[in-house]
Amino acid sequence: MTAPALVAILLFVEIPFLMSVLYSFTKWNGLDKAVKFIGIANYAELMTTDPGFGSAMIFTLLFTVLAVAATNVIALLLAVILDANIRGKNVLRAAFYIPNIISLIIIGYVWRFIFSRGFDSFGALTHLGVFQLSWLGDFHLVFFSVVLVTVWQSIGFYMVIYIAGLQTVPREQIEAAVIDGTGPVNRFFRITLPLILPSVTVAVFYSLSNALKTFDVIFSLTFGGPGTATTSIALDIYKTAFSDSRFGYGSAKSVVLFLLILAVTVFQLTAFKRREVQA
Template sequence: MNVVKNKWKDRAVFLSFVAPVILLILISAEIPFLMSLYYSFTKWNGISKNITFIGFKNFIELFTQDKDALKAFLFTVQFSVFNIIGTNVLALVFAVFLTKKLKLNNVLRAAFFVPYIVSLVIIGFIWKFIFSSAFTSLYNWTHWDFFNWSWLGTPNLAFVSVVLVSIWQSVGFYMMIYITGLQAIPSDLNEAAGIDGANSFQRFFKITLPLLIPSLTVALFMSISNSLKIFDIIFTLTFGGPGKSTTSTTMDIYSEAFVNNRFGYATAKSLVFVVIILIITFIQVKFFKSKEVEA
């Protein structure tokens, strides 16, 4: 009898700890998601009390008529490719360099990491000032044509500007992920390979990189999801311009909801985009997990 009583007591204690968390998840995530699922089948401006159920019309329009959505998605994919490659390559190079025994290691790590903890909105406004006013002043001083280019007014340069700012802001965070992974690799493996005659490049690509796959999996997972969801930097730096040349999918969804007042249609777009992100990240994690090796 006491055993049964203690069992129910343990369950009650467990439930008392878990129930508040489940309730908060339901309120903050699950219920809003279910509401969004409903709104995606409606015609609603986000303000009016009159919500009209229209079935799959939003999704049909998205896949058959909305050319702006396709253009925004193609920009998002293009941006993501350049941002993911640039961020992870630079982060890995910096991580390898900063795991060496250098006097300024801690200072350099902090310098690279600080931009990541600053709000993306602030970062965007800072770089908008740099590309406009600061570059103009530098051109007047140096007369270098590089500083006189229309960095935010030309589609190609605007794209480059967004990518550069995004890489500059996030590279320090991914660098720390790789530093943690590099420090977990046993040093005797590289030392043994060096004794056997392997040079530094061979040791890196044959030993270090395969053992760094777990860190690479995490870094790529986060960089893929963050790149696909890019919004803040574009919102403050170019607002999708010039024209709509730097309009990402998230910016397109924002415009539909809060500029065009098509809340139901924007919700349908966001749900489709969430599914795409889930599929891409699942494939990426599954692939890299299969490549992981143990030391």
């Protein structure tokens, strides 16, 4: 009964991926009918003489750390507040979820509009210095703009995962703690957090793998610029394969990205699962 699922996955993901792995040992521009086998030369180049890939790696790792931390902390905070029995909580949950429903291509387009035309108007209105800064043009600031848009778009999804987790926390345990006189902050860290660790594991797992693969928002917001300031590994792969016409080399980079994601997420899952067991 698993055969149809397995066939679909093999056919549309894994076989194409294995084909890319094969291409990673070739010199091929993605077009010529002749493909030349060159062994591990692509991998050697990637490790030794490609500053572009190095900077994309650094950007992606920094981006991942900040985006995963910000997303999860804010989403958890929102979840805790919107899990309480307050008026209008369903409407509020929906409000924070809405950006997650919109395609990333459109999100990028909308934010370009906000950063350019919008910020001009805000600046004229408020005379605040923040709006005079070049959020997409300054190669330091642009990092935070990309993180901001990514976090803005994805918070809703992780908030829902955390709300789901919070709903599994037995009310009685919380109430017992209230009677014992434990404060709300203590209550959260001593009782709630350990009980929702499974949610944390899942949310961190999703956000990690999404951040390491990040592409769409950057593609439409900055196209990796200015210069290479916001070029992620996935975008670097795209540019290598299609702009530089180095399909074989781009494939080698994507194999490395796959291994990176695999290593990071497997490490995260085992580490978190161990904590869950202890808790």
